[in-house]
Every structure is written in structure tokens, then in C-alpha cells.
Amino acid sequence: MEKAISGCFFQQIYSSLTSISMERDHMKDLRRYLVLKYIQYLVLSSSNAVSTLLGLLGSLYVTIILQSAKVSSKSTAVLIASLAKADILVSVSVAAEMVAWTFDVAISSPAFASALLQNLLTANAHISALLLSCVALEAYLITFFPTESRHLRTVKNARRTSRIIWLLVAAECILFQMDDLLKAGSTPAPICSPLVFYFSTRAAALLRSLSYFLGILLRIVNVYFYYKIFFSISNRSTLKTK
Secondary structure, eight states: OHHHHHHHHHHHHHHHHHHHHHHSOHHHHHHHHHHHHHIIIIISSSOOHHHHHHHHHHHHHHHHHTTSTTSOOOHHHHHHHHHHHTHHHHHHHHHHHHHHHHTTOOOSOHHHHHHHHHHHHHHHHHHHHHHHHHHHHHHHHHHHOTTTTTTTSOHHHHHHHHHHHHHHHHHHHHHHHHHHHHHHTOSOTTTSOHHHHHHHHHHHHHHHHHHHHHHHHHHHHHHHHHHHHHHHHHHHHHHHHO
16 A cells, blocks of 8 residues: 555656656756766766755756657767766666665675765766767757768667677776775675786776876866857857847
8 A cells, every 4th residue: 555655656756757757848947957067077076965966856857858859869969868877877876875874784895885885976977978979079060060970970870889888897897896896895805806906996096186187178078068058159149239
């Protein structure tokens, strides 16, 4: 009986959110969502509780409206959908921490669990930053090279790009996880040889440095793209008014 009531409750929430999304301007909502994500991942130095909560709610809402028939299935929509899915990693991390804190769950391998939860957040941040940069690049191409870039701005290429980003970031976080475990000394002795420890530590340190500089580069590139787009649109508006 309780399961049926709770099921009806969540179904009503989903139906109400869906009905609200049908009545709104989807493009404006998607633009607001992108602004929120740019602030969260490319403006703020680190996400806080407020931006994380708003990001999760925004991703839930965007996931719902992207299922609407009114939203055309274009390459930008594919990238935004993948961006929203990246917040699943944050949800898993937050839910795991809440369960462990609420029920005082004893973890057999705290070093592994702590590193895993941190790497989930790292994966979310890196995936989101790369996907946001892809959206910015696409907007730049649409503005300045609409005809020449049409063969690049396809749904197939957007899906392929999203998969490549997810795979690369997954490989990165696997390396980080191995490095954290080796440093914590929670791996078996045959695996944790000095040579493996040395190369894992060096590779992880190099990758963290590259990720840091790549993050700075992505911020600069995104600012440049939107700077050019903004002044291009402003100049067009000025010419129309004359």
C-alpha cells in the first residue's frame, strides 16, 4: 500500500513537471541551463552546495524537457542531454555520502570509497567542462561558419564526441583511483610493486597538471567564443536598426 502511494506521488510530480515544461519556451530554458552550468564549472573555482543543488535540479528539468516532441533532436540537444546525464555522477556521490552519514554505515575499505566518491565528482566536472566547450564551439561555428560547418554539426558527430569524452574521462579517473589506492597502501603487495607505484604516481601527477592547465585553457577559449558571438550579434542588431 505504501509503495503504491509513493509511486503515485512521484508519478504526479513527474506529470506536473512535464506539463509545466510543455507550457514553457524550451530554448530559453536550455539557455538558462547552459548559463547555470557555465557558472558552475567554468566561472566558479569550485562548486558549492548551492550551485550543486541548482545544477542537479536543472539537469532533472532539462532531462524532462528534452523528451518533449517540441525539442528538435539536433547536435546541440545531444550535447546538452549528455551534460545533464553527467550529473548522475554527482547524485551517486551525494546519495552515498548521505546514506553513510545517516545510517552510520561501516565501510570495509574507506580509502577506496573516499577516492571513488571524489573521482566521481572529478569526472562530472571534467565531462561537463568539455561538453560545455563543445556547445560553445558549435555556437561559434553556427554564427561564423553556418554553411561550411554543417557537415560537422550532425547528431552522429555529437553522439560520437560525447562518447569519446566519457571514455577519456573514465580512463582518467581509473588512473586517479589506482593512484589513490596505491598511496593509501590498500592494494595487494604483488600489485603494489615499486615500479608500478612510481609510474602510477608520475602518470597521475602529470595528468592532474594537464587537467589543471586544460581547465584554464577551456575557460579562455569559451570566453573568446562568446565574446566573438556577442559582438557579432550586436553589430548585426546595430546594422538592422540603421
